[in-house]
Amino acid sequence: MFTQEKYLKALNFAAKAHGEQKTPYGVPYLTHLASVAMEIIHACEQSQLKIEKADLAITVALLHDTIEDTDVTYDDLYSEFGAEVAEAVEALTKDKTIESKKDQMALSINNLLTQPYEVQMVKLADRITNMQKPPESWDSLKVLNYQKEAKFILSCLKNSNLYLSKRLEDKINEYVVYINR
Ligand SMILES: [Mn+2]
Numbered sequence: 001m002f003t004q005e006k007y008l009k010a011l012n013f014a015a016k017a018h019g020e021q022k023t024p025y026g027v028p029y030l031t032h033l034a035s036v037a038m039e040i041i042h043a044c045e046q047s048q049l050k051i052e053k054a055d056l057a058i059t060v061a062l063l064h065d066t067i068e069d070t071d072v073t074y075d076d077l078y079s080e081f082g083a084e085v086a087e088a089v090e091a092l093t094k095d096k097t098i099e100s101k102k103d104q105m106a107l108s109i110n111n112l113l114t115q116p117y118e119v120q121m122v123k124l125a126d127r128i129t130n131m132q133k134p135p136e137s138w139d140s141l142k143v144l145n146y147q148k149e150a151k152f153i154l155s156c157l158k159n160s161n162l163y164l165s166k167r168l169e170d171k172i173n174e175y176v177v178y179i180n181r
Contacts, residue, residue: 006055010062013080017070024135029065032129037061039125039164046163049118057118060088064122067093088119092126105149109156120160124168127153131171134178147175 014033021029040061044054059081066072067089077086091111094104112120127150134143150172158165 003055006059007062010059010081014062014066017066017072019070021069025132029069033062033065035129036064036122036125039128039167040121043121043125043161043163043167047161053116053118056084056088056116057121059085060092060119060122061125063089064092064126068096088115088122091115091119092122105152109153112157117160120157121164123153124157124161124164128164128167128171131168131175140179143175143178147172147179150175 011030011033015030018029018033023029023032037058040057041054043049044057049057063077063081063085066077067074074086074090077089091114092108094108096104098104098107109123112123130146131150134146138146150168154165154168154172
């Protein structure tokens with residue numbers, strides 16, 4: 001349903017942009033992007049999303065951290081992938097000039113709510129992917145707050161996709177085992 005050409009264009013762009021960057025688990029950052037894309041591909045199949053919507057969701061999944069974590073700008077994405085993709089990735093980007101992390105997330109969610117469901121889905125898929133075993137360096141409070149934040153994301157974006165909402169709900173429930181470890 002998704003063309004190889006489009007997938008590879010976004011994957012290669014993300015690979016170059018993230019370069020040597022690693023995940024908190026010490027593996028190349030591309031593994032995070034591939035995991036988010038995997039969640040999105042399953043969701044598109046489960047929900048039988050139209051091909052244009054699936055194309056957008058998968059492209060945005062692969063590019064979703066480029067503005068936030070690399071030198072890539074909105075204009076770069078605009079010229080390579082067009083306005084729809086650039087706006088989607090920008091909405092998925094936290095404004096780090098805002099002091100409080102809570103406000104950064106709230107504003108990003110507000111921006112996402114103006115985006116189509118297939119873009120909101122990427123935020124759910126991102127959090128599903130990030131609800132793995134927390135890094136050893138996190139204390140219980142940080143783990144608890146991460147679970148709370150996931151609940152907030154789910155409550156705001158649950159209408160975007162039933163399958164992903166259920167996936168995230170399950171992940172949030174399973175996460176309890178990490179809170180008092
Ligand atoms: Mn991410």
